[in-house]
Amino acid sequence: MSKNFEIRREVVLNATPEDVFAAVTTGTGGWMFPTELDPGVGSEGPDDPAVIAWEPPQKFAVRQEGPDGWFNALEYLIEARDGGTAVLRYVHSGIFTDDWDAQYDGADKHTTFYLHSLGQYVRYFAGRAATYIATGGPAASADPGAMITLRGALGLSDTSTAGDTVTVDVPGFGTVDGVVDYLTPHFIGIRTADALYRFYGRNAFGGTVDAAHHLFAAGADQEKSQDAWTSWLDDVFA
The missing domain is CATH 3.30.530.20 (START domain)
Structure with a gap:
């Protein structure tokens, strides 16, 4: 209805x-x-x-x-x-x-x-165009506890808050050194000097844990970056 x-x-x-x-x-x-x-x-x-x-x-x-x-x-x-x-x-x-x-x-x-x-x-980043990548997590990321798993993979704990720094190694992409700019049970945002990394806990709404990132570095390779983050999410929820 x-x-x-x-x-x-x-x-x-x-x-x-x-x-x-x-x-x-x-x-x-x-x-x-x-x-x-x-x-x-x-x-x-x-x-x-x-x-x-x-x-x-x-x-x-x-x-x-x-x-x-x-x-x-x-x-x-x-x-x-x-x-x-x-x-x-x-x-x-x-x-x-x-x-x-x-x-x-x-x-x-x-x-x-x-x-x-x-x-x-x-x-x-006002006025700057981004290389945009988006990828969905595997079926296993539809689990109710998937965002807890993701937090662990990002080096975040139950006591983590916005403003904390994180370092994440993504094979095929590189090392992400940034600050947590948003953190709730459903969403995580990480900002670096040249990117906004966004994670969506859509498992809470009938979907999977997804990622959508905004890369401002010159020459960012969209296909390579997206493949790397897809593989990373697959490994997190393997």
Whole structure:
């Protein structure tokens, strides 16, 4: 049975409205998956949602519609604040079908993590394009305790917190030396001087533990990097 939903957030970002607007409307792949979007109302983006608001740098909105009244809509309202910061008011609305509670819970928690990643991007990597890699964990990572296993593989413990440093060796990719910038039971974020590493505990929402990383180093090899992280996740959950 379908049911409407609405997810709202208000976050303060250490960036100008111009930087925030650029980050959410250009396909840099710096904080979420890359997108291709022509500027202006009426243009189309990923999966053909229509741009319904384009008012740089204050407002951006897209809406996708389907049969039987289905829709999915995103709205970004951006306002300058003192000290070179900006406040973002974000609304994600639409219709979920099937297991509404699980889908809403997953989308709600993902929203918080995505917007945190946006904040990290505009603060540390604003305007930089990323080599984006994404990989799903093996079937074993769907286990309820999979995120505990992942924490151990990353050198994190029950007492670890955001701000801790980590070192992870990934065969075929290299050594990751970074700081934990996000840590909850469902998500882990690690920031280095040239990357944002993101881990998603989608096992809590019927999926697997997945990874999506944003590599800002010049010349990053997308295929080689993705293969290395896929193998690493396979080994973690072997």
